[in-house]
Amino acid sequence: MRNWIFALLLPALLSGCDEAWNNPYPQEDAGSNTLYTVFEERPKHLDPARSYSSNEVEFTGQIYEPPLQYHFLKRPYALEPLTTEGMPAVRFWDAAGRELPAGSPPETIARTTYDISIRPGIRYQPHPAFAVLPDGKPRYFGLAAQDIEAIGTLGDFEYTGSRELTAEDYVYEIKRLASPRLNSPIFGLMSEYIEGLDELNRRLVQAGKGLSKDAWLDLRPHDFPGAQATGKYSFRITLKTHYPQFIYWLAMPFFAPIPWEAERFYAQPGMAERNLNLDWFPAGTGPFMLSENDPNRRMVLARNPNFHGETYPVEGEAGDAAKGLLADAGKPLPLIERAVFTLEKEDIPQWNKFLQGYYDASGISSDNFDQAVQFSPEGEADLTPDMKDKGIRLVTAVATSNRYMGFNMKDPLIGQAGGEAARKLRQAISIAVDYEEFISIFLNGRGIAAQGALPPGIFGYQEDHNPVVYAGPGKRRSLAEAKRLLNEAGYPNGRNAKTGEPLVLYFDTAATGPDAKSRLDWLIKQFRKLDIQLVIRATDYNRFQDKMLRGNAQIFEWGWNADYPDPENFLFLLYGPNAKAGRNGENAANYGNPEFDRLFAQMKGMANGPERQQVIDRMTAILREDAPWLFGFFPKGFSLQHAWVGNVKPNLMANNTLKYRRIDAAFRERSRAEWNRPVLWPLGVGAIALLALVWPAWRQYRRHEEGRA
């Protein structure tokens, strides 16, 4: 028994009695200016040319620096220089190569150029690729496999170096988007815009054929017109069309600089076998560098000692100062020394460690929602008293993403071929499917019913209601009205007026499992309100995608997460030439309306303002009337922050906000100590219980032995 108690006490004995027994971090980390958070899935790529998922950009956003960034505090979202001297100079050219004045009609613009000047003096993080010998030659180029036998990770290289960022590094990265070896997710999209990118890809395919798979494909000699250095600190990007939204891409890590030395370094023999490559060990200029990379356990971002310096913004939107968001105005960034990301795949440990103070922030899973959040009679979300007692704060933000239900407009029954009857049928269904109920049941109220394609926070969003579905704000039209529309569509009481056959519709989905089943049952019930039989066609993800590509689905659910805060990034989801079936575009509903398409082309090239708003309003009206989507809902993100975390303001566009975060480490230490005092009475109870078991056994043993004697 004593051994058991000793075993249980051993962690405390080992780590000192003043420390909480359950502290998962080393004692030496106590009181450090570190942010502790989680990652739920190991990132697949940290190479900026390849990383696109949010769990990857969470890291690359802190390490790499594209030319621009989003202002941390200002709303609506505004771009600002990050490594550049001012904003890019955008110039327009006609087909004859003559420069056009700003505001020229989009159809006259044949090319657009972006002239970008970066600030001198920006340096890369320490990295062995830059290490040089006394004679100035690279120290670690020309290595053989046996030279790195003792190397396990990047930190095992004894020497590191750095060098100044140049415009060529940005050009090199843009070339990398076309590299056949990298398979960049935006190559297809960018080749439609960046001049010569597709041709560069063809050239690189040819150039790579003569090289082994692991050999370095040097992109420097492969010049192309789409991106060219015009000086040591300046470069030009040329688009073969008019694409004003391109500037937003310049705030994404896809356009961050990559030094050729890093590629050259990682292409040496033995590196790949050690997982030493840009996917796992980045080389950037940002405020943080990846100092520890064990994607199976934890990843640590540490302050980049060579960071060029940046200060906390001195202005924000109204109310930011009152919320304390300008308390650090003008202070040098980053405000923390380190950020420790721990792999936490299960909800239960993640949630409990947050409550114990070992994670600084947490999302709220459905299982924990009631423990964390309660709704006031007015429907406002607030924290439960337990959470408030711990000083935890609730931060909410409507995501710049949507989740909608689409009708395949190529479907003969419900699509465009069905004409007016199909349109009324779609409108009737739009009324019957009650998304407010869905949000309440399945999302714990974390969402708002969508009235159009644009979510809040995106220019063009209006706080109005969809008159086809709602009689007034928040007042959904009655089922009687839906049934009237259904009747007019030729399906009185859910039956074909001509044949008497029941109306059967098909919902295609890749969702399976108990959670999906309850949602699908709910959906069937919604259609049943109109006496429509909804048949669920569940399939695997691949077949579902195939169906969508072939235009064989009838009704489906889809979603979109904004790449940038421009209405074009949502309305293009309904632009005819972007149809998924046959064209592999993002218009999953295969919707096409000539007026909508014309307005889209017009709106795309307009600057934000009343005129653009007018065009968007008209486009929204067309969509509401045509009802190719049930607009569904915009998810609302809820996150919890401990009281010691400062400068938390949701910024759904920026991915480099870690540098603004502030931590009161002493406060955290006090809270952890208070919240994690080990409860000792169960040890006593356990000891008594064990005695109660041992005592009769001992008596029995004595009796047994005495009997034998």
Next chain:
Amino acid sequence: MIRYILRRLLYAIPILIGVNIITFFLFFVVNTPDNMARIHLGVKHVTPEAIEQWKAEHGYDKPLFLNREQGGLESVTDTLFVDRSLKLFSLEFGKADDGRDIARDIRTRMWPSLAIALPVFVIGLMANVTAALLMIFYRGTRLEYAGVVGLIALMSISSLFYIIAGQYFVARLWQWLPISGYGGGIDAFKFILLPVLVSVAAGLGSGARWYRTIFLEEIGKDYVRTARAKGLSELRVLFRHVLKNGMIPILTGAVVVLPLLFTGSLVTESFFGIPGLGSYTIDAIRAQDFAIVQSMVFLGSALYILGLLLTDLSYTLVDPRVKLA
């Protein structure tokens, strides 16, 4: 003996090929290379060209079993199956779909697996044997009945329950140990203690009952009666003589799982955040990473075959009457 070992190793080759074929078949029945490409490329801006490029980059652009574009032997050898399988026999696992070297990941991740599996194996074996012998000692008494009921209760409960209960009480409510995670060096101790305790408790019911059956068989034999007649105490009879003779089935049962300790536990590692090979396999299945799944199944099969071979060899050690030919 050496001829026997060689023969058994040769038998292993068709078994491993068979396992490989089944793995291949099962995986690609539910997944196509296109599906895998889509999962890895995400949902945005994915073009058919990107899918083809991904497949070519990862070697999934060949037919699975039969290449009709090739003639003769190449129609069989120039396939995904042969490409992916041959190298496994030289333990070349290749790269995962995210580009990481699988052999290196296995080498790194087997240590956390062992850090959990080895103590669970040793402590579990000791606890099970001790519990079984004690029940033999108290056989026919209320203590034995209570013990059997307790063991049946223990084995009737899902192992998930032990994990959740362990995390809830030990880590959350009483705050004795971290609820999950892993650390290197001495730090590892506080992380592995809870999963080890939970795993030992979860295995106690079935393990102790199984050993009890073995010891019950032994307890009625003549040598036990002789030992008692010599005046040895009952505990000495049990722990010296019965345990020694009962060791043959215990040892052979234990030896077979020894090599598999490297592959870790799928459930325990996932719940406790242990970065071992069990969670590696689970993650690969979730991510539909065929290269890892195939490697882990191959490794598991090879280790199991090795375990069976070791079991046969251990017979000769514990029972001199057994001769391998």
